[in-house]
Amino acid sequence: GYELRITAPAGKVYYTTNGVDPRVYGSGSVSPAAVAYAGPIRLDRSVIVKARVLSGVTWSALSEAAFTVGAMGLPLIFSEIMYNPLNGDAFEFVEIQNTGPVPIDLSGFRIDGIDCAIPNGTVVAPGAVLVFANGTDPAAFATRYPGVVVTAYYRGNLSNAGERIALVDQHGRTVLAVHYDDKGGWPVLGDGAGFSIEPSDPAGDPNAPANWRPSERVYGTPGQPPRLPQ
Numbered sequence: 001g002y003e004l005r006i007t008a009p010a011g012k013v014y015y016t017t018n019g020v021d022p023r024v025y026g027s028g029s030v031s032p033a034a035v036a037y038a039g040p041i042r043l044d045r046s047v048i049v050k051a052r053v054l055s056g057v058t059w060s061a062l063s064e065a066a067f068t069v070g071a072m073g074l075p076l077i078f079s080e081i082m083y084n085p086l087n088g089d090a091f092e093f094v095e096i097q098n099t100g101p102v103p104i105d106l107s108g109f110r111i112d113g114i115d116c117a118i119p120n121g122t123v124v125a126p127g128a129v130l131v132f133a134n135g136t137d138p139a140a141f142a143t144r145y146p147g148v149v150v151t152a153y154y155r156g157n158l159s160n161a162g163e164r165i166a167l168v169d170q171h172g173r174t175v176l177a178v179h180y181d182d183k184g185g186w187p188v189l190g191d192g193a194g195f196s197i198e199p200s201d202p203a204g205d206p207n208a209p210a211n212w213r214p215s216e217r218v219y220g221t222p223g224q225p226p227r228l229p230q
Contacts, residue, residue, distance in 0.1 A: 002067065003040040004049065011055030013037035017047040023059050030054070043067050046101045066102035075100030076167065078178050078206060079129055082196040082220050083158040091144055092134040092158050093222050096167065098124040099202050106130075108170030113163055116154035131222045134158075148223040160191070178206040185209035196220030 014022040022034035053060040079097035135153030162181030190197040195214040204211035
């Protein structure tokens with residue numbers, strides 16, 4: 001329900017909400033997908049708005065902005081947790097996925113339950129994942145998971161008996177949280193057998209044991225978005 005207003009010092013504003021440039025490349029004509037701005041634009045879904053001003057035959061530079069609306073909080077999930085890996089805590093990791101349609105800046109966020117501060121400038125693209133790994137032995141982690149990009153190493157350990165971990169924003173507000181466990185219906189293969197745990201349904205209840213399954217292979221799949229069951 002947010003109403004977007006666009007202003008320009010002169011000329012006529014044209015905009016799109018489908019990711020297309022309002023100007024046709026090469027010809028300089030108005031794109032068929034473009035709309036002439038005539039007043040506030042009501043946004044009822046997440047969109048990327050692109051706009052240009054046409055003054056005579058001259059176009060302005062492109063102005064672009066992403067809007068995420070109609071959702072409680074941010075479209076982020078804990079997409080994989082390796083809390084009790086083979087060969088010790090050095091191989092623990094937590095993975096976060098952006099399930100929304102626009103990039104999300106996580107600068108200043110932190111993960112509670114482990115001592116993990118997310119570096120400034122950290123942006124997670126739509127559908128992409130970020131990996132946060134135990135900082136006990138980064139070289140050993142890199143040997144087991146060659147090529148996996150680690151966004152940040154954390155201090156402390158994930159509890160092998162289960163605990164609550166939460167993503168907290170720069171204002172101290174909880175964005176998402178999960179209380180995993182090693183009993184009570186949680187996947188037994190995640191408790192020391194070498195498998196990580198992953199949500200079966202990204203939109204499901206993160207605290208429901210039935211919504212979690214063991215990873216497809218030993219050591220898990222850090223850095224890879226979870227594959228949904230067929």
